[in-house]
Amino acid sequence: MLAAAQRWLDLRPREEAAPIGDGSLNLETLQQLEESLRDNNLRALVLFEQLQPQLGNRLSATSLENLTKAIQQLDFHKALEVVRVISQDVAH
DSSP states (O other), X not given: OHHHHHHHHHHSOOOOOOOOTTXXXXXXXHHHHHHHHHTTOXXXXXXXXXXXXXXXXXXXXXXXXXXXXXXXXXXXXXXXXHHHHHHHHHHO
């Protein structure tokens, strides 16, 4: 399954995230990531790739590594838990 996901990533057209000049989190993309994870949609891989630099500014190295590993292993339930915490943090 991971090989199929990687092939899909390699074949897909590159999507560009909305520009974020100050490194702050793109909230629209974060919401789309949360929805994709909840729906077990492989689009979460693309969205995470777009947000990863911004998430690196928000998360500890360990948390980002754990989230990255969950995404790479398609453990969307685990990744969703982390993303929900980020979303709640941003909302406050």
